[in-house]
Amino acid sequence: MRAPFSWIRPEPWGIHVVPADAWIDPGRPVGRALVTHGHADHARGGHGQTVATPETLAIMKLRYATDSGATPVAYGETIALPGGVRATYVPAGHVLGSAQILLEHAGERVVVTGDYKRRADPTCPPFQVTPCDVFVTEATFGLPLFTHPPIGDEMAKLLGRLAAEPDRCVLVGAYALGKAQRVIAELRAAGHRAPIYLHGAMEKMCRLYEAFGVDLGELRLVSDATGDAMRGHIVICPPSALGDRWSRRLPDPVPAMASGWMRVRQRARQRNVELPLVISDHADWNELTGTIEEVNPTETWITHGREEALLRWCQLHQRRARALALVGYEDEDD
Amino acid sequence: MEELAALIDALVYTRGRNEKLRLIAEYLRRTPDPDRGWALAALTGGLDFPAVKSGTIRSMVMERIDPVLWTLSRDFVGDTAETASLLWPAPPTAPDPPGVTEAVDALAAMTRSSVQAELPALLDRLDPSGRYALLKLATGAMRVGVSARLAKTAFAQAFGVSLEDVEEYWHSISPPYLELFAWAAEEAPPPDTANMPTFRPFMLAHPFDDAVVDLADYVAEWKWDGIRVQMVHAGGETRVYSRSGDDISATFPELVPALGVPAVLDGELLVRGNHQGGEAGGAASFNALQQRLGRKTVSKPMLRDYPAFVRLYDILTLDGEDLRALPWSERRARLEALVGRLPASHFDLSAVVEAADFARLAEIRAGARDDAIEGLMLKRRDSPYLAGRRAGLWYKWKRDPLLVDCVLMYAQRGSGKRSSFYSDYTFGCWDGDPDHGAELLPVGKAYSGFTDEELRKIDHHVRSHTVNRFGPVRETDRSLVFEIAFDSVHPSKRHKSGLAMRFPRIHRIRWDKPAHEADRIAALKALIRD
Numbered sequence: 001m002r003a004p005f006s007w008i009r010p011e012p013w014g015i016h017v018v019p020a021d022a023w024i025d026p027g028r029p030v031g032r033a034l035v036t037h038g039h040a041d042h043a044r045g046g047h048g049q050t051v052a053t054p055e056t057l058a059i060m061k062l063r064y065a066t067d068s069g070a071t072p073v074a075y076g077e078t079i080a081l082p083g084g085v086r087a088t089y090v091p092a093g094h095v096l097g098s099a100q101i102l103l104e105h106a107g108e109r110v111v112v113t114g115d116y117k118r119r120a121d122p123t124c125p126p127f128q129v130t131p132c133d134v135f136v137t138e139a140t141f142g143l144p145l146f147t148h149p150p151i152g153d154e155m156a157k158l159l160g161r162l163a164a165e166p167d168r169c170v171l172v173g174a175y176a177l178g179k180a181q182r183v184i185a186e187l188r189a190a191g192h193r194a195p196i197y198l199h200g201a202m203e204k205m206c207r208l209y210e211a212f213g214v215d216l217g218e219l220r221l222v223s224d225a226t227g228d229a230m231r232g233h234i235v236i237c238p239p240s241a242l243g244d245r246w247s248r249r250l251p252d253p254v255p256a257m258a259s260g261w262m263r264v265r266q267r268a269r270q271r272n273v274e275l276p277l278v279i280s281d282h283a284d285w286n287e288l289t290g291t292i293e294e295v296n297p298t299e300t301w302i303t304h305g306r307e308e309a310l311l312r313w314c315q316l317h318q319r320r321a322r323a324l325a326l327v328g329y330e331d332e333d334d
Numbered sequence: 335m336e337e338l339a340a341l342i343d344a345l346v347y348t349r350g351r352n353e354k355l356r357l358i359a360e361y362l363r364r365t366p367d368p369d370r371g372w373a374l375a376a377l378t379g380g381l382d383f384p385a386v387k388s389g390t391i392r393s394m395v396m397e398r399i400d401p402v403l404w405t406l407s408r409d410f411v412g413d414t415a416e417t418a419s420l421l422w423p424a425p426p427t428a429p430d431p432p433g434v435t436e437a438v439d440a441l442a443a444m445t446r447s448s449v450q451a452e453l454p455a456l457l458d459r460l461d462p463s464g465r466y467a468l469l470k471l472a473t474g475a476m477r478v479g480v481s482a483r484l485a486k487t488a489f490a491q492a493f494g495v496s497l498e499d500v501e502e503y504w505h506s507i508s509p510p511y512l513e514l515f516a517w518a519a520e521e522a523p524p525p526d527t528a529n530m531p532t533f534r535p536f537m538l539a540h541p542f543d544d545a546v547v548d549l550a551d552y553v554a555e556w557k558w559d560g561i562r563v564q565m566v567h568a569g570g571e572t573r574v575y576s577r578s579g580d581d582i583s584a585t586f587p588e589l590v591p592a593l594g595v596p597a598v599l600d601g602e603l604l605v606r607g608n609h610q611g612g613e614a615g616g617a618a619s620f621n622a623l624q625q626r627l628g629r630k631t632v633s634k635p636m637l638r639d640y641p642a643f644v645r646l647y648d649i650l651t652l653d654g655e656d657l658r659a660l661p662w663s664e665r666r667a668r669l670e671a672l673v674g675r676l677p678a679s680h681f682d683l684s685a686v687v688e689a690a691d692f693a694r695l696a697e698i699r700a701g702a703r704d705d706a707i708e709g710l711m712l713k714r715r716d717s718p719y720l721a722g723r724r725a726g727l728w729y730k731w732k733r734d735p736l737l738v739d740c741v742l743m744y745a746q747r748g749s750g751k752r753s754s755f756y757s758d759y760t761f762g763c764w765d766g767d768p769d770h771g772a773e774l775l776p777v778g779k780a781y782s783g784f785t786d787e788e789l790r791k792i793d794h795h796v797r798s799h800t801v802n803r804f805g806p807v808r809e810t811d812r813s814l815v816f817e818i819a820f821d822s823v824h825p826s827k828r829h830k831s832g833l834a835m836r837f838p839r840i841h842r843i844r845w846d847k848p849a850h851e852a853d854r855i856a857a858l859k860a861l862i863r864d
Contacts, residue, residue, distance in 0.1 A: 144399065145407045145420035243753040245797075255753075263420065264411050265346050265466075272753050274347045309406045316400060 005134055007085075007105050010301065010324040015112060015136065017103060019083025022051070024101060024112050034087060036114025037098035038063070038177055051079065053089055055097025055212055059177065062204055075099065075125065092116040093127035094281050095178030096209055102130055110134040111295070117280065118287040119151065122185040123178070123214045127291075135297035136324070139305030140282040141260050148260060148284040154277045155190045158234070161254060161275050166232040169197075170275065171253035173239035176202050178281050180236050181209045183258050184216045187234065195220045197230055199237035199246065227251045243272055260284070289313055335431040335460065337365060338373050339467035345478040349749050354480060358488035363519075369434040371510025376471050377478075377485035380509050385444040386453065386472040388414045394450060398423055413477070415469035419462050430459045435510075441472050483578050493518035498535035498721030501579045505532040531568040533575045534598055534650050534658075535721035542712060542729035546692050553662070553715055554687040554695055557708040557730055558645055559620045559822075560604035561627070565644060567593045574603075585629050586642050592680035595672065598650035600719075602684065605640040609863065610707055617645070619863065620836070621824040645684045646673065647711075650719055658719040665719065699731065708821070709733040735819035736861055737841060738763070739852040741774055742814040745796040746807045748781065755789055756796040756808060757781055759840070761816055763831070763858055768850040774812060775831040775855060783819070783840035792843065815844035815852050823861050831855055833862075 009016045014026035022032040029046035036042055036052075038059030043052070045064035050057065054072040061067040073079050078088040084106070089099040094115040103110045111132040118127055141148075162170050174180040180202050187196065195218040198206065206216055222235060231251045241247060242255050257273045260280025268276040283291060288310060292300055300321040302310050307323035314321035341361045348354050358377065362370050375381045395418045396404050404421065411417040432440070437456060444452050453472070457465050470476050486504065490497040495518045506527040507513050516522035563582070564575040572590045574583045583590055586603065593599070604610065605626060607618020618640070625640050626632070649669040650658050657665050666686075673683050687710065689695035699710050709732035717727040740761035748757035758781040766772030784792065795814055802809035819841035826834035833855070 143407050143410055144403050145411065145417060147420075243747060245754050245793075248754055265343075265416060266412060268347060272349065272749055274349070276347065306406070306410070309403055312400065312402045312406070 005108060005110065005299070007108075008103065008110050008134070010303075012325060015324075017081070017085055017105075019105060020081035020085040021083070022081055022085070022087075025114065032081075034101055035060070036092065036101060036112065037094055039095070039115070039175075042114060051087065053097040053099050056099070057097075058208060058212070059097060059205070062208055090128050090130050091125040093118065093121060093124060096124050096181070096212060096214070098124060098178075100128075100130060102132065108133050110136065111297075112136040113138055115140065115282055116291075117283050118291065119148070121182055121281070122189060123181050123209060129291070129294050132295065133298045134301060135292065135295045135299070136301040136303060137288065137292065137310075138282065139288065139302050139307050139310045141280065141284050142288055142302070142306035142308075142310040144285045144309065146260060146263055146284045147286055148263075148280050149278050151186055151279060152190070154258075154279050155186055157275065158187070158256065158277055159190065159192060161256075162232065162234060165254060168252040168254055169230045169233050169235050169250055170256050171235045171237060171242065171247060171250060172277070173242040173255070173257040173259075173271075173273075174236055174279075175281075176238050177205050179258055179279065181206060181214060181216060182281065183236065183277075183279065184219070185214060188215065188217045192234075193217065194233060197222050197225060197233055197235040199235070199241055201238055201241075202236060222249065239271070292319065335434055335437055335464050335467060337361065338369070338376075338434050338471075339460075339463040341373070342467045342470065342476070342478055343463055345480055349479075350751075351484070354484065355488045355491055358480070358485060359492035362489060362492040367512055367515055368510035371512060371515060372434050372438045372471075374485060374489060374511060375509035376476060377480055378482040379474065379476075381438070381471065381474060383441045383444065383472050383474075385446050385449045386441060388473060390449055390453070391415065391418050391469060391473070394418075394454060395421060397450075415473060416466055419465035419469055422457050422462075422465055424461075425458050429461050429464065431461075431464050432456060432459060437468055437471065481578075482580065486579075489514075489518065496721075499524070501533055501535045502721075503527060503532070504579065505573075505575075505581070506530040528654070529569040531566045531571040531573045533564060533566065533573075533579045533581075535579070536562065536564065536577060536600065537648075537719050537721065537728060538723040539711060539728035539730040540723055540725065542731040547712060547729075549689060549692055549695065551714060551716075552712045552729075553666075554689065555647065555684050555711045555713065556610075556687060557711050557732070558602040558604060558610055558617065558684065559708045560602040560610075560617065560623055560645070563601060563603040563644060564650075565589065565593050565597075565599045565601065567596050568598075585626065585632065587632060588637055589642060589644065589680055592677050595652070595675060596654060597652045597672065599644070599646055599669075600648040600650060601644040601646040601681075603642055603644055605642050617643075619824070620822070643680045643682065645682055647684050648719060661716040661718065662713050663715045699733070707733070732821075735821060735837075735841070736823070738818050738820070738858055738861075739844060739847065740777060740816050740818050741812050741849045741852045742792075742796075742810055742816060743774055743776055743812070744807055744809050745792075752789075755793045757789055757793070759792075759816070761818065763852065764850075764854045765831075766854065768852075772854075776829065777831045777833050777855070777858060778818065778820070778835040778838040780816070780818060780838045780840050784843065788843060812849045815847040815849055816840050817842040817844055822863065823858055825862060831858075833858055 007018050013028055015024040022034050023030045024034045025036055025042040026033050031048040033047040034051045038056045043060050049069040051071045057070045057072055073089045075091050078086050080086055086104040088102040092098040092100045092114055100111050100113045109132040111130050115138050116127050174183050184196055197220050200223055254275055255273050256275035258277040258279040261267045262276035262278045300314055301324050303324045311321050311323050344357050391414055399421055408417045486500050487497055490500050503525045507525050513525040517524045562577045566573045572593050573581055574586050574589050576582050604617035605623050607622055608616050609619045610617040649665050712729040714727050740763055742759055743762045744760040745756035746758040748755055760776050760779050762774035762776045764772045765775050796808055796810055799810045800808045801811050818838050820835040820838040822836045824834050
């Protein structure tokens with residue numbers, strides 16, 4: 001008899017589904033890739049075939065200007081892969097189009113979460129708990145000190161600062177895919193109707209979100225605006241542009257950043273952030289551990305992030321677990 | 335406690351000095367006594383709770399959280415108090431934060447045996463920001479980028495009083511400074527400092543820019559290269575204060591018993607050597623003095639190898655009499671008469687530099703062989719001793735700086751308004767002939783001496799000549815020459831070049847000069863006078 005789960009093998013550059021010769025989120029071009037979501041560390045270009053949700057495929061097309069080999073799978077849909085492997089794409093709640101992938105083979109069920117969160121997000125459907133034998137979980141915020149506050153608190157902080165400094169603008173550094181649109185959608189949900197100004201690098205992704213039915217309200221480009229017009233307004237840019245020359249055109253910006261890392265003061269100080277907003281598209285510590293309990297797998301495999309602490313937690317709770325040494329997944333800006 | 339926690343958080347994230355001043359001043363105005371006094375004490379490092387140490391916090395948390403998870407978290411955050419504030423398993427009840435005064439009283443009452451039960455009870459009542467503030471308050475290291483002087487400046491701003499007065503009263507009172515707030519906020523009489531060893535604000539000098547003064551009105555003295563100190567003896571106690579008003583008596587314990595006369599003296603603290611002011615009985619270079627600075631305890635070899643003394647400039651009070659309103663010439667006479675009563679081992683007099691006229695004085699300054707002397711002081715003979723910098727009374731006439739041509743090697747982004755500019759520069763000199771394979775070795779760093787317009791041009795140069803990036807630092811190709819001005823250069827083990835400059839700043843940007851014509855390490859070494 002085969003050893004359990006021997007058909008699925010973690011390798012340094014991705015997870016290999018051996019009978020189907022398919023790779024999950026591979027770090028280099030392969031013949032068949034199963035992609036969980038559109039972030040650059042998971043979705044790279046150049047594969048022969050790319051199996052992903054239609055949203056993720058659209059994001060990849062925007063990034064890599066090609067969709068050759070694209071194979072769309074809707075949420076809840078199952079496709080048959082070679083070698084008797086069935087793959088089902090389940091919402092992960094991380095960003096638009098993000099999916100967990102359920103793999104079934106020889107009576108065994110493996111769920112690869114990709115990146116995920118448990119909080120409500122107006123830009124994508126929520127994470128679905130899927131029973132399985134092996135649960136391959138991310139661990140980006142896998143330390144007990146990471147507990148994300150309710151997003152309403154962070155929105156109140158942002159809008160409060162904006163109102164307190166009407167002669168300045170608040171410049172929010174946010175990931176161009178996912179975080180930026182979620183912050184905008186949450187601002188709209190909090191009743192903020194004013195135009196929001198965008199760094200040029202964000203425009204196309206926001207338009208793509210709108211094309212998939214996410215309402216972002218009135219968006220304007222910084223490049224079309226005068227400095228004075230942006231006083232008292234929110235401007236959104238990629239984190240790398242926060243202290244960049246680009247920001248010199250803005251009216252005395254309050255540098256803010258929307259990221260789970262903002263929980264730690266020195267992290268915020270290192271980035272010269274004056275208004276830290278603890279907003280993350282990843283599960284926090286309690287959600288990571290709570291999800292493992294809810295899914296209740298036979299084995300938990302832990303990938304990118306702070307594997308050590310989550311592994312320790314599994315040991316303390318008598319859960320079988322192992323850390324996978326996958327390379328290239330790091331989320332410094334989330 | 336919530337208001338103080340909010341202030342501490344705001345200070346952590348605020349870069350600008352003025353904004354920090356505004357935040358602290360606002361807090362001090364709207365917060366009642368004695369809470370605001372305890373907060374001011376926390377910001378000025380005036381609180382000490384011996385029962386609470388970093389190790390106490392660690393063991394307290396490890397009783398509640400798996401030690402491995404604690405260690406992993408602590409390593410990630412890099413700060414014990416912050417890690418504990420984030421990891422503390424709060425009870426499900428709503429926070430019921432103690433007031434600042436309640437918290438301070440509780441911390442002060444804790445003993446080594448009671449702290450393990452009493453501190454957790456306080457933490458249980460706070461949210462994460464409150465826990466952070468409490469633990470920082472308890473352990474003393476605030477890490478909010480606010481010096482004691484900045485906090486005092488904020489106090490002065492909050493109530494529209496002068497910083498000099500605040501400093502004068504500061505050392506006569508203790509937390510929560512009720513008399514100080516009563517005086518500043520409610521116009522009560524100031525605290526009585528008559529028989530206390532308190533600090534008096536220094537009189538400072540303006541830079542002298544190439545004017546001419548009449549030596550009938552002004553007297554000249556050497557500007558010694560040590561640290562300016564004030565020695566105070568009152569009520570049987572002696573203290574040594576630094577220029578910022580910090581009590582540094584513990585760093586220079588040999589000076590404390592040396593002054594037994596009730597007086598306040600102004601002078602330059604130096605260590606014995608043969609550089610400044612003669613072969614015997616002279617002073618060593620600033621580099622030697624640096625061995626003694628910033629130490630909380632001093633070893634016997636330190637005291638033997640680098641004995642400190644004070645070269646006296648002025649006298650502020652004597653035997654209870656305030657002399658500050660007298661003209662300089664009368665104070666000088668009193669000082670000269672006093673020096674004989676002080677031990678020569680620890681005090682001497684800063685001599686007046688005699689010159690027939692101003693032209694002759696300029697010659698003396700230009701020809702001063704003693705490289706460690708910083709320059710000349712010019713003081714009006716009739717000047718009273720006034721706090722701070724007053725126009726027309728005292729001038730510092732620094733020696734012309736030394737100049738050397740260096741090549742830009744690395745640039746780092748600034749902070750605040752400069753955060754989008756590469757404004758901090760590391761530069762080097764050649765370790766041999768650059769046309770025959772010599773390399774540049776870093777010799778110093780500078781971030782001043784240029785205009786905003788020049789900053790924009792250098793920033794552009796850095797961006798278009800980058801060869802390597804290390805986080806916020808860019809390495810540039812070796813193409814831009816800075817003419818660097820500096821006060822002196824010393825041997826240093828810390829730098830690969832073996833050299834350390836004092837006060838390097840950019841004097842001119844030599845866009846015209848080819849990098850291979852910049853100076854060599856050997857030329858810089860020849861300027862060492864240690």
